[in-house]
Amino acid sequence: MASMAATSIFALSLIPSSRLLKIEIPKSRSFLALNYKGLKVNHRRFIAVKASAPGLYSAGQFELTAENVDKVLENVRPYLIADGGNVDVVSVEDGVVSLKLQGACESCPSSTTTMKMGIERVLKEKFGDAIKDICQVNDEQVTETTAVNRHLDILRPAIKNFGGSVEVLSVVGGDCLVKYEGPDSIGSGIKAAIKEKFTDIVNVEFASIV
Template structure:
């Protein structure tokens, strides 16, 4: 039941972000001189007061939303994110601006948003789309990792090495097929060999262990050739 509730929360968050993207408004942000590279990792993100319902947040500002196109500045990125934050916060999450480097905006999902399995979808379909619609100068929006080790093939292999002895006792093995460590949703593809309930049940443990070790890893996928 807990997993079902969690999935429902993620779906609700994405639906709320989608409804925000389809809303129209007239509030404009004054242009500010562009900043080529800005870092915002000193502390908690600048955001509006927590709200229990995104609809209350919408009512409090009279239903007005920012109207693009806006210049790419730190202030405007935060202003657009402020419109979306209540939708994330209603589901126990938040977002912080980590860095603006040229036309690339790097964000850190926090709280429930950073740890849930739908974080990549929230970033891609919600935040990235919303930012690029209002600020066309943005070339890409990337998700940055919370504090933790760098995602590398050697790091993945190190975690798999801890699991292989158990798998081999059950007549199986696991190997890294592909690692995509950059972009909005870093992912790895694994291939597991062997058969039986033990081999199948260990998949979830492998995925959880990898994500605990590498917070930036959004997805663990399984090669179709596996059992």
């Protein structure tokens, strides 16, 4: 399964997403398998890609929102689904896109390759410099993000009194990304509170606010 996933996503990386919707098939021939410059794309995958939202791909690049990211990923999903996986958009905040691989893709040893060679390439092509980072999260990390947010509830009244706000965007490995507005002194307290409670978090960064 790992080799199949790696092969499929490598195949995806070879085809610019702008050309995935432009493959034409002669009506007179069967297309159980389509030879595209030596790359075989089976009937099931081609039809799924063909079904992607056409309006979205009429523009070169467009606004970075969770809805648009989800639509762009429709070009990737057929390859993942064919190998027993899928991908969900967890959040899009301040240029940081958090994604969760599902099914076979989540536990597959080549999941990092899937992210780097397929998903990230397509997203960066469509959103350009609007994307600051793309994070892969799992169920445990999503739960930890929720836990850190709940822990910060004890600081939110003080932050609100100063006209500020705080929200944990993602926790990946030992890195915690936080959206924070408010005084620097309270910001330092937020970082200390997170590290003290969650000892596996070694780095707390505040996301850039444009």
